[in-house]
Amino acid sequence: MEFFASPDQPDPKFKSFLSDACDMLTTWFATTKQRQPSPPKSDLPDIAPDVEGLSSKKLLDDLYLLMLSSYQPSHPGSLAHLDPPPLTASIVGDMISAGLNNNLLAEELSPSITRLERDLCKWVANKLSMPSTSGGLAVSGGSISNLMALLVARFHSQYSYDSNIVVMASEEAHVSIVRAISVMGLPPESLCQISTDQEGKIIVDSLKSEYYKIKSQGKKCFAVIATAGTTVRGAIDPLKEISDFCLEEGLWLHVDAAIGGVFGLSNSTSKLVKNISRANSISVNPQKVLGIAKTSSLLLVSNKEDLYTCFSTGFPYIEPSRGSEFQGGEIGLQGTRPAEVLKLWMGLRQLGQNGIKTLLDDALNRRAYLHKKLDKSKLRVITGPLHLLAVSPINGDKKMSEYWTITKRDSLLDQNFMLSRPLYKNRYYLKAVMGNPHTTLSHLDELAEILNQP
Ligand SMILES: Cc1ncc(COP(=O)(O)O)c(C=O)c1O
DSSP: OTTSOOSSSOOHHHHHHHHHHHHHHHHHHHTGGGSOSSOOOOOOOOOSOOSSOOOHHHHHHHHHHHHHTSOOTTSTTBOSSSOOOOOHHHHHHHHHHHHHOOOTTOGGGSHHHHHHHHHHHHHHHHHTTOOTTOEEEEESSHHHHHHHHHHHHHHHHTOTTOSSEEEEEETTSOTHHHHHHHHTTOOGGGEEEEOBOTTSOBOHHHHHHHHHHHHHTTOEEEEEEEEBSOTTTOOBOOHHHHHHHHHHHTOOEEEEETTTGGGGGSTTTGGGGTTGGGOSEEEEOHHHHSOOOSOOEEEEESSTHHHHHHHOOOOTTSOOOSSSSOOGGGSSSOSSOOSTHHHHHHHHHHHHHHHHHHHHHHHHHHHHHHHHHSOTTTEEEEEOSSSEEEEEESSSOHHHHHHHHHHHHHHHHHTTOBOBOOEETTEEOEEEEOOOTTOOHHHHHHHHHHHHOO
16 A cells, blocks of 8 residues: 555665655755744645545655644754754654654563663663663653652652642642642642742752641651752752762652753763662653753663562553563553654764763853843842843732733744743743854843843
8 A cells, every 4th residue: 555665675665755855854944044043824735535535745745844843953043942843863763653653562562662761761771870770661651650750750769649649849840740649530739849949949958848848747758859940040059969968868859951951961061960879750851951852861770670679560461571571561650652763862972972061061052141131230140050040020919920921922922032930939031042052142131132222
C-alpha cells in the first residue's frame, strides 16, 4: 500500500515526500524574521479527511499554512518562555524516532533504544554525581516527572493509603506540584508551602519549623521538594541545607530541576547545582534549555528499584526483560512511550561537551548583559543564578504593575519581542528567558531601551 514506506527497496515517493518536507521546514526556519515570534490567529486548513486521501503536495501545502501561524522559537525576539529553538540533530532524532515507531514499553519493541535510554539516564545521573544505583526514564514533560517523583516518594514512605500526609515545597515551586497533589487524591492542605527569601530561595529555618509543627499535629511528611531553577526568576533553593535536613529526618528529597538540572552537565556551570546529587529523585527537562525538541524530560532516582517497586503491575502480554533490568512499562506511569530519547542523545552528541558549555555559558552571559543594561532606578529586577530575569516598575502597586506590563508587552510585541507576564508575590512582571541562541547583544540593547522607557 502506497501509504507505507516499502519494506523491499528505498521508496522513491517517500524519499521525495521527505525531501519536500525538509525543504519546507528549512524555508520556514529561513523566513522566521518575516513573522512575529507568535503570529496572530489565522484560519486553519480543513480538519477532516476527504473521501479520497490527499497527495503529498496537498498535505504539505496545508501543513505550511499551519506552520506560518505557528510559534517561532528561532525568532531572536522569542524570549517569553523556556521554549528555545530545537537543535538540528534533535529534529532529525525526532523524525527517525517517528520512522522507527519503536515502543519503550518493552525491550522486544525497542531492543536498542531501551538500552540507550537506560544508559543515557545513567550518564546524566552520573554527570549530576548521583550514586551508581541511579537510573531513570524519559517522560512527557516536567509535570509528569514531578507527579511520578511524588508517587514514588509516597510509595517509599509507605503512606500510600494515608491521607494525613504532607509534602513540603517552596511557595515558588512550580504549579505542577499543586496538580500532582490533587491527582494523588490529597487535599490541598497536603501541600505545605514554605516562604522564600529576597532571592526567591526557600527559607530553611521556616522549612524546619513548619516540619516540626506538622509533626506535632500528628501529620506525616512524605517528601520535601527543592526547586533548582524557579519558573519566574530561576532561583535555586539551598540544596545542601535542605538535603542535610532531609537526611537527619529521613525524608525523601525531590529536586525539581526542570530548569536548572542541565546546568549540571557542564563543568563551568555545575557548581550552580552543587549537592543536587543528594536528592532521592530529580526532574530534568533538557527541552527547556538545551534545545532538545519537545518533549524531553527525565525523571532520575537515586535507586532505580524504587521506580519498579512503585509502578510495576506485571504485564501479562509482554515478555520479561532479557537481562536484570526492568521493562520500560514497569517503571513509570506511561505504558507506550516513543523513542524520543533519540533526540536527546543526538542533540547532546551534536553539541559535545564544548557545545553544551557554550550554550549554557552564553545563556548566562546574555542574562547578565541584559541585567546590566536595565535601569534599576526605574525597574525592579528579579533574577537568580540562571538565565531568567523579570522586571516590573519600581514604584506603584499591583494594579499599576498590571497596567505597565500589559502596555509594555504590547509595545514589545510591535517590535517583535515576546516576553511573558507572570504574577509574582502580588506584582506583575515581564519575564525574559535568555535561552535563545539567536538573540544577540544588540537585540538585548534594543530590548533594554524599550524596558527602560517609562
Ligand atoms: C520549575 C518547573 N518545573 C516543572 C515545570 C513543568 O514542566 P512541563 O511544562 O515540561 O510539564 C516547569 C515549567 O515551566 C517549571 O518551570
